[in-house]
Amino acid sequence: MMVGPTPYPAASLRATKRGERRRKLFAAAGLLPLILWQFIFFVVPVLLLLVISFWRTKSYRMVPDFTFANYLAVFSNGAMWRALALSVQTAAFVTVVCALLAFPIAYFIAKKAGPLKGLLLVAVIAPFWISIVMRVAAWRLLLGENGVINQALVSTGLVDHPVSFLLYSPVATSIGLIYAYLPLYVLPLYASIDAIEDNWIAAAKDLNAGPFRAFWEVTLPLSLPGLIVGAAFCFIFGLGEFVTPALLGGGKQLMVSQIIQDQFQRRLDWPSGAAIAIVLLLIVFALLALSMKWFRKASGEKL
């Protein structure tokens, strides 16, 4: 038989080509539904917002146009700047407090909890899955003028009258947000700290570093990626949060999200609401890009 070396590679080449085509087909079939879905219900809505942010409103109706008037109005409006400042301030405060609260607990779960590790971690995350409106309702019960905290304060004699600044104030918003985002901060921080080998800390101590120096020069730098991811989530979510300030913040000092909602639902001025939303979105994307850069740097330095 004249079986040369040619038929086999040709067949195999055909087979791999067919395999390649099959693989491409599988890839397309698997990805396409999700991509189409996210395009229609995520990309298109954002683009629509962008488009109408250049339109104008005439007697409560949107008129197609190409004007920067909405953006100019946003930046020349004092109330808008105050709302933006309040949002940034609140988000920053919440992020810092969450980081400070989350670090010891993440450290405890990762390094000191022993066999209870899994359970304790899940127990931190679990409240996050309860509907935000229910969590906010709980804080209204706690913080209200006749709420649990005030009644505890009065009955212990710490204050004579219930204190009124607890609910319906930026303080209440901050407490609600810290409560909401703490689990979100613990999760990435735990992952970072859990990945630190005990040997590395022990090595630092062998080299005569005290516990504080070992923490400062080994544990903290190595948990930086987790700190950054947690901070990014906290700050970004805090900036755009709506339910918590709307129900706990009282409505005297508005956050950006409340102004956007007000423009859309009460003033029916969609174009200017869209312009503010786009500004918020740009800030979010800039922060995201920045934190990703920091994250890469922090995780790169680890190696």
Place this chain on the structure above:
Amino acid sequence: MSTRVSTASATGRRTLLGLYSTLIYLFLYLPIAVIVLFAFDAKPIPGLPLTELTTSWFGEMLQDQKLVGSLLTSLRLATMSALLSTLLAMPAAMVLAWLPIRFKSLVMSMVLGPVVLPQLVLGLGLVILMRAAPGTVGEPAIILAHTTITSSYATLILYSRFLGFRRSYIEAAMNLGANELTVFREIVLPLMRPALISVFLLAFTDAFGEFVVAWFVAGFTETLPISIWTSLRQVISPKVYALSSLIIVVTLALSLMSQLWVIRQTRLASKVRYA
């Protein structure tokens, strides 16, 4: 001598850390406990001191057509969203994790965008989109909106699971002559079942509790978070606390169980690997 001092201070630090952690858990669970507690308060406007306890609010809650109706609506819509997002996420995550594709980072950022997008912004965008199809406002729009959010989370979680999947099993099966469909049915699906169930549950919980986006596109549909929001604007009835406390207990139990189950499954899998 010095070692004893240092162990003593280490023990001290450890106790302090344990104490601190207890306080954090108290902070996390106190608000939830307060809701559950007030569900049993006999006064029509709940508050301290708790002089008389009752379980009657639970009965009255079941009589409240509007509340029960919104609960059923939420359960129905969240089931749909969870199902849809798991179905969308699973094949996509598999492709992203296993096959080389072009523009991967673009695809990833498009798929994961809804996670970081402020929900208010997504809600408004969808409101504008719905103007083109006014018939979808209400239940279909809520399902669409929640699926958009939850399929992002689902893809993210499943992607990491598929990355850790032992693909040598698949190669072995294919060497034995199995085609893709058989491999998927006999190997991928059974091994991924825990991950798929936990993703479904997470998507369900998220869709069940989501408020902002649903509120914008709901029209006259009332989901449970929407009806709680409405009642928060007035004097809130203890019936709402009764229902909320039931849901909180179920949510906590479900998330604890599903997560612990996943942890155990991974531990079993790693044991098999080392054995």
